[in-house]
Amino acid sequence: MGIHYDLTNQIFHLQSKNTSYIFQLFESKYLKHLYWGKKLRHYAGSGKLQIVKRTFTSNPEQGKDYSLDTLPQEYPCYGTSDFRNPAYQIQLENGSTITDLRYYSHRIFSGKKKLEGLPATYIENENEATTLEIDLIDSLIGLKVILTYCVYERQNVITRSVRFQNEGKQKLCILRALSMNVDFQDDNYDLIHLPGAWARERDIVRYPIKLGAQLIESRRGASSHQQNPFIALSRKETNEDHGDVYGFSFVYSGNFLAQVEVDQFRTTRVSMGINPFDFTWKLHPNEAFQCPEVVMVYSSEGIGDMSRTYHSLYRKRLARGYHRDKERPILINNWEATYFKFNEDKLLDIAKAAKNVGIELFVLDDGWFGKRDNAKTSLGDWYVHKKKLPNGLDGLAKRIHGIGMKFGLWFEPEMISVKSELYLKHPDWCLHVPNRNRTEGRNQLVLDLSRKDVCDEIISMVSNILANAPIDYVKWDMNRHMTEIGSAKLPPECQRETAHRYMLGLYGILEEITTKFPRVLFESCSGGGGRFDPGMLYYMPQTWTSDNTDAISRLKIQYGTSIVYPAISIGSHVSAVPNHQVHRTTSLELRGHVAQSGNLGYELDLTKLSTAEMEKVKAQIKFYKEIRFLIQFGSFHRILSPFEGNETAWMFVSENQSEAIVFYYRILAEPNSPLKKILLKGLNPKKEYQITGALNSYGGDELMYSGVAVPSNLRGDFQSFIWRFREI
Numbered sequence: 001m002g003i004h005y006d007l008t009n010q011i012f013h014l015q016s017k018n019t020s021y022i023f024q025l026f027e028s029k030y031l032k033h034l035y036w037g038k039k040l041r042h043y044a045g046s047g048k049l050q051i052v053k054r055t056f057t058s059n060p061e062q063g064k065d066y067s068l069d070t071l072p073q074e075y076p077c078y079g080t081s082d083f084r085n086p087a088y089q090i091q092l093e094n095g096s097t098i099t100d101l102r103y104y105s106h107r108i109f110s111g112k113k114k115l116e117g118l119p120a121t122y123i124e125n126e127n128e129a130t131t132l133e134i135d136l137i138d139s140l141i142g143l144k145v146i147l148t149y150c151v152y153e154r155q156n157v158i159t160r161s162v163r164f165q166n167e168g169k170q171k172l173c174i175l176r177a178l179s180m181n182v183d184f185q186d187d188n189y190d191l192i193h194l195p196g197a198w199a200r201e202r203d204i205v206r207y208p209i210k211l212g213a214q215l216i217e218s219r220r221g222a223s224s225h226q227q228n229p230f231i232a233l234s235r236k237e238t239n240e241d242h243g244d245v246y247g248f249s250f251v252y253s254g255n256f257l258a259q260v261e262v263d264q265f266r267t268t269r270v271s272m273g274i275n276p277f278d279f280t281w282k283l284h285p286n287e288a289f290q291c292p293e294v295v296m297v298y299s300s301e302g303i304g305d306m307s308r309t310y311h312s313l314y315r316k317r318l319a320r321g322y323h324r325d326k327e328r329p330i331l332i333n334n335w336e337a338t339y340f341k342f343n344e345d346k347l348l349d350i351a352k353a354a355k356n357v358g359i360e361l362f363v364l365d366d367g368w369f370g371k372r373d374n375a376k377t378s379l380g381d382w383y384v385h386k387k388k389l390p391n392g393l394d395g396l397a398k399r400i401h402g403i404g405m406k407f408g409l410w411f412e413p414e415m416i417s418v419k420s421e422l423y424l425k426h427p428d429w430c431l432h433v434p435n436r437n438r439t440e441g442r443n444q445l446v447l448d449l450s451r452k453d454v455c456d457e458i459i460s461m462v463s464n465i466l467a468n469a470p471i472d473y474v475k476w477d478m479n480r481h482m483t484e485i486g487s488a489k490l491p492p493e494c495q496r497e498t499a500h501r502y503m504l505g506l507y508g509i510l511e512e513i514t515t516k517f518p519r520v521l522f523e524s525c526s527g528g529g530g531r532f533d534p535g536m537l538y539y540m541p542q543t544w545t546s547d548n549t550d551a552i553s554r555l556k557i558q559y560g561t562s563i564v565y566p567a568i569s570i571g572s573h574v575s576a577v578p579n580h581q582v583h584r585t586t587s588l589e590l591r592g593h594v595a596q597s598g599n600l601g602y603e604l605d606l607t608k609l610s611t612a613e614m615e616k617v618k619a620q621i622k623f624y625k626e627i628r629f630l631i632q633f634g635s636f637h638r639i640l641s642p643f644e645g646n647e648t649a650w651m652f653v654s655e656n657q658s659e660a661i662v663f664y665y666r667i668l669a670e671p672n673s674p675l676k677k678i679l680l681k682g683l684n685p686k687k688e689y690q691i692t693g694a695l696n697s698y699g700g701d702e703l704m705y706s707g708v709a710v711p712s713n714l715r716g717d718f719q720s721f722i723w724r725f726r727e728i
């Protein structure tokens with residue numbers, strides 16, 4: 001059992017592989033946070049903060065000196081003496097926003113429950129996790145709040161979520177319902193998060209936290225390019241390989257809030273959940289509201305170890321389905337090859353060229369439906385563009401299958417073009433508010449997925465296409481953020497539920513479609529990596545990482561993405577030069593080495609390559625097939641960061657440490673630069689390894705502690721080099 005309850009001292013001790021998380025029932029009412037960090041055998045209270053009377057704090061209980069304002073808590077409320085940001089807030093029928101939740105009971109059991117209607121990490125066997133559910137009750141209004149903690153015992157993972165149940169008689173209105181809160185006892189931390197922009201997703205940003213509140217959030221209706229639903233607190237001295245780090249990853253794809261608040265006494269409150277901005281939820285008697293899950297990972301061994309914990313959990317216990325444990329096909333996508341300008345013969349020419357070099361899957365991107373010759377029209381009209389594809393999807397898919405390749409198709413089902421038959425028929429099916437302009441993004445509006453009729457239509461449209469043509473793969477795109485977030489179907493008092501209802505609608509659609517078509521491989525996309533989040537990964541085991549396919553830009557994008565997400569989920573393609581996004585020219589070799597560090601694909605017109613280039617592509621693919629398992633299922637180690645210098649290096653090690661591959665990249669050439677060595681990671685110090693093609697062998701200890709020399713003969717900008725090791 002990973003969770004122990006000490007009845008005498010009313011202490012809950014959650015223990016995973018190397019972690020303890022401890023809190024206590026305080027005054028038999030409140031949950032007081034005590035400790036989160038390296039595993040303790042037992043807890044006797046040595047470091048417990050004392051309760052001291054502080055001026056200008058208020059005391060919820062007469063005659064007692066404690067104040068909630070100074071109590072480290074598990075799920076803090078508003079208005080009864082804690083002046084920091086609360087984890088939740090509820091409005092009563094009388095207009096007041098004060099609640100008083102108190103401990104009522106708890107249960108500890110093996111296993112992990114599903115979260116109704118929401119993506120979440122899961123187990124395959126009851127003994128993988130232990131769950132603690134704590135009931136808190138506000139008896140005045142009959143509100144029950146269930147805090148759920150799950151401990152993955154063999155990993156350093158604790159998940160948290162919260163459920164609100166209205167067991168009273170009045171209508172409640174939820175104003176804020178975050179999924180977790182941790183009160184740390186000091187403020188000696190850095191905040192790490194992953195901001196970005198379109199084509200520049202997931203930069204790594206790190207700075208010391210400061211007095212006051214720091215918010216990382218999305219208000220865009222999607223987790224977004226601009227922020228990722230992830231933050232970490234680390235000690236100042238923490239680096240890739242050493243030191244304490246606390247990760248928080250939110251399994252949700254919509255508006256989120258991650259908040260770090262340092263208070264007057266230099267304690268630090270971290271909370272995360274659905275963004276309360278423009279959010280309310282009516283909770284009628286007998287109704288419940290389920291908050292999504294936060295996955296919390298602690299490591300005392302640095303950021304790299306935290307990342308590997310997320311990688312392993314998200315690869316094995318978040319991603320699901322037939323393809324979860326399968327090597328992913330190498331694909332060719334026609335987007336950057338043709339954009340909207342193609343016909344069946346052109347596609348087939350590209351596919352044949354791809355087949356010749358060993359590519360396994362052909363993906364037809366945007367432009368195959370309605371009158372879609374540019375981005376101005378036809379989203380919603382999901383019937384084939386007969387001028388381009390006279391034999392229909394079925395005809396094309398069969399021809400692609402005929403040459404021995406799988407066939408994949410792009411969709412953007414959540415959107416509607418104003419210029420579409422669907423919009424003429426159903427102008428109220430998009431998100432909008434009465435009498436206001438409908439702001440367009442990429443000439444399109446967002447369908448109102450809070451409506452059941454709209455969701456049903458999307459399910460039937462996608463199902464119809466998948467059932468009537470042999471389609472092996474789907475790229476599910478989403479190319480704008482939400483404005484005028486309102487629904488024609490919801491009453492005025494529920495309008496602020498629209499954004500979250502949209503997410504529930506989307507998750508419902510994805511659940512149904514992925515269940516109906518279990519053999520189809522789904523890749524999510526939102527203008528590249530605008531929805532690269534754990535919520536989408538639950539339904540779709542890979543994501544198009546960024547619309548930026550430039551190999552040099554990709555070093556940062558893929559490095560930043562790897563903080564949370566496993567390489568198998570990171571779609572990475574070789575594209576043409578000069579690159580279409582940044583107009584940089586790099587060698588085919590470098591482009592290959594960057595794309596091979598993720599889930600490999602190609603995105604260019606192969607028919608335009610020279611014979612020599614095609615030979616190189618063929619060799620890249622042959623090589624990737626040899627290392628694919630290692631890349632997609634090995635452990636990932638970051639060595640040199642593109643955010644810190646001119647070089648990048650990372651490596652993959654097989655689970656049994658018998659194989660490894662190291663990728664090194666140098667951006668700009670430097671005259672007379674120092675000779676460099678890089679220290680490898682993750683090898684077995686006791687094993688002997690041989691570099692492929694070389695005779696000498698080296699101990700794992702030597703490779704990790706003494707390192708390998710970077711070749712001194714790299715010439716010019718944008719160079720890369722790989723070493724492949726095998727145990728002998």
Ligand code: DGJ
Binds near residue numbers: 410528
């Ligand atoms: C945005 C995607 O990220 C691209 O790869 C491509 O599919 C376009 N949309 C098509 O409109």
